[in-house]
Amino acid sequence: MAALCVVLAAVAGLGAAAAVTSAGDRAQVLAVARDVPAGQALTDGDLVVAEVSADAHLSPVPASERAGMVGKRPAVDLRKGGLLTASQLSAGTGLGDDKQQVGVQVKRGQAPAGALAPGDKVLAVTTPAQVEQTDTKGAEAPPSSVNGVVVSVSRPDASGTVVVNLAVSPTDGPLLATRASTGRIALVREPRSN
Numbered sequence: 001m002a003a004l005c006v007v008l009a010a011v012a013g014l015g016a017a018a019a020v021t022s023a024g025d026r027a028q029v030l031a032v033a034r035d036v037p038a039g040q041a042l043t044d045g046d047l048v049v050a051e052v053s054a055d056a057h058l059s060p061v062p063a064s065e066r067a068g069m070v071g072k073r074p075a076v077d078l079r080k081g082g083l084l085t086a087s088q089l090s091a092g093t094g095l096g097d098d099k100q101q102v103g104v105q106v107k108r109g110q111a112p113a114g115a116l117a118p119g120d121k122v123l124a125v126t127t128p129a130q131v132e133q134t135d136t137k138g139a140e141a142p143p144s145s146v147n148g149v150v151v152s153v154s155r156p157d158a159s160g161t162v163v164v165n166l167a168v169s170p171t172d173g174p175l176l177a178t179r180a181s182t183g184r185i186a187l188v189r190e191p192r193s194n
Helices: 002-024 063-069 173-181
Strands: 026-032 047-053 100-106 121-126 145-153 162-168 185-189
Touching: 026 063, 047 063, 100 173, 100 185, 121 162, 121 173, 145 173, 162 173, 173 185
Parallel strands: none
Antiparallel strands: 026 047, 100 162, 121 145, 121 185, 145 162
16 A cells, blocks of 8 residues: 555656646747737737747747737737737738728628638629619620738628628729629639649
8 A cells, every 4th residue: 555655646746747847848929919900010019928838739929020020911800818820910811001901791692601711812793783784685794893802701790791801902992892882792712722
């Protein structure tokens, strides 16, 4: 019985030592100091350094890269207290200083369900009115579309409607906003490059 107690005490001691050792493996990473909306350039004041336990499942931006993060634009809304990851930043989302951002309300069935992500290229296609426009031969006129890049996608509301923020050229921004206000826009996702 005494030998069993000695063995259990040794195992418990090794377990406690392992826990202390793993807790000591901490890394300095970047966290979000205040809410930052998608598309707004990060400032130094938007970022803070946090210490977290090293974990292979987490991929936060190391604190040593802080200077390189200033000026980058998040592709999604950043919330205060969250860790900053490279996947949240808008490399390739198409939103830059030469683009306009237009919010398009999309009802269920007017976009691929759950398939849109920041950086996706889309066509914002104007859908026909209830009275179809036809040419003199009776054929339906081809739809008009605007090229855009998805900046962010809201969560669906109770009816399944989402708001998709698109980055478009300045010449297309007012046109798309006008069409979106009528609720007659459907989104077609372009093929993703590998």
